[in-house]
Amino acid sequence: MSPYTHARAAVIGGSIGGLTTALLLRDLGFEVDVFERTPTPLDGRGGGxxxxxxxxxxxxxxxxxxxxxxSTSTEYVQYLGPGDEIVHRDRRRWTYTSWGTFYRALLADFGTDHYHLGEFACGVSQDADCATVRFVSGRQAQAELVVFADGITSIGRRLLDPSSEMEYSGYVGWRGTVPEYQLPAEVRSLLGNAISYSVVPHSHITLYPIPGETGTGPRDRLMNYVWYRNVPAGCELDEMLIDKRGFTGTVSLHPGQVQDRYVDEMRATAAQLLAPAAAEVVTATEQPYIQVVSDIRSAKMTDGRIALLGDAASAARPHAAAGTAKAAADAWALADALTDSDGDIAAALRKWEPAQLELGSRLLERVKEMGERSQFHNTWTPGDPSLRFGLYGPGR
Incomplete structure (x- = not known):
């Protein structure tokens, strides 16, 4: 019998990292409940x-x-010139999914009986035997292990490391998707089997095909992109982050909520600056949205029976495409540490923490350098192997 049979675990945050953690803890014998702050199932806004x-x-x-x-897949990584000419191409296979597709698959494996929507954690305390999580609704959950996987705005991080602060990078990511079949044939041919980059002064865009809501067929696939654009901190950024309802976003603005004048300017600039195929995708997007690119890292990931995981512990810029990979790596390493600890949860967390802190620190350092090269130093050069995706290093 597992030493965790009948032990309880509470996972705060029901996104990809939280669900991966919950599934692995359940396999170890824990009785697992997941608490997600949003009142409706997550949708991921179609992102890749x-x-x-x-x-x-x-x-x-x-x-x-x-x-x-x-998933979908491509065989190449390519850089496009100002006339859509291929200025560099490597044969390198990558696979992709959409956020919603992956989330729904994980939730299907976990089930909904112990997945609780609309529960916003606001506090946690612990003693020698268990931890108690308090929710805005008045609910409380007691568990032998509490894992905060509640993202970049994590309440768990604020509780474990109140000194940690989000640092704005100096730029935002414009994101969106377009049904691939709606693009001109020449654009589909150029972009459909590659991760494609268009690099311009103080900016770049990345594009790749992902599954749609209904599958991976030719009329299901979406062309997904992130376009990084500098926006100074202060009044200019603050004004951009006021949505159509008059509410101010902190980490993103949802599709359909970005003020029209910013969308109009973004489309016009895309047509002027980007490779024509990339501009075609951007300008065809019905409801682009904004992700504020920021960095944050907690100095600690554990306290007694409480753990931080994924973006809750450290959130890195998207340039290495490693955010969900890091959350999953944290979860698998946690499961390994618990397996080796003979039921001593606090000891397992202490064993687990150092390597995961180091992993997050290395990733954060690397993507900061990548972002500086692209957005400020103009040294993001086509084909440079140090700019490849990877959690553990370029291409790894």
Whole structure:
């Protein structure tokens, strides 16, 4: 019998990192409940995910679902010139999914009986035997292990490391998707089998195909992109982050909520600056949205029976396409530490913490340098191997 049989675990945050953690803890014998702050199932706004090995490991090793049915793939990484000429191309296979597709697959494996929507954690305390999480609703949850996987605005991080502060990078990511079949044939041909970059002064865009809501067929796939654009901190950024309802966003503005004048300017600039194929995708996007690119890192990931995981512990810029991979890597390493601890949860967390802190620190340092090269120093050069995706290093 597992030493964790009948032990309880509470996972705060029901996104990809939280669900991966919950599934692994349940396999160890824990009785697991997941608490998600949003009142409705998550949708991910159609954004894309690069499937690195850690990200997809649950489906490769434990799930009955075939990861191939959740993903698209490409054979090349290419850079486009101002006339859509290919200025550099490497043969390098990557696979992708959409955030919503991957989330729904994980939730299908976990089930909804112990997945609780609309529960916003606001506090936690612990003693020698268990931790108690308090929710805005008045609910309380007691568990032998509490894992905060509640993202870049984590309440858990604020509780464990109140001194940690979000640092704005100096730029935002414009994101969006377009049904691939709606693009001109020449654009589909150029972009459909590659990660494509268009690099311009103080900016770059990355594009790749992902599954749509209904599958991976030719009329299902979406062309997904992130376009990084500098916006000074202060009044200019503050004004941009006021949505159409008059509310101010902190980490993003949802599709359909970005003020029209900013969308109009973004489309006009895309047509002027980007490679024509990239501009075609951007200008065809019906509801682009904004992600504020920021960095944050907690100095600690554990306290007694409480752990921080994924973006809750450290959030890195997207340039290495490693955010979901890091969350999954944290979860698998936590499961390994618990397996080796003979039921001593606090000891397992102490064992787990140093390597994961180091992993987050290395990733954060690398993507900061990548962002500086692109947005401020103009040294993001086509084909440079140090700019490749990867959690553990370029291309790894």
């Amino acid at each position: 995910i690069v499937l690195q090995p850690d990200t997809v490991r649950w489906f490769a090793e434990r799930s009955d679902q075939n990861p191939a049915t959740l």
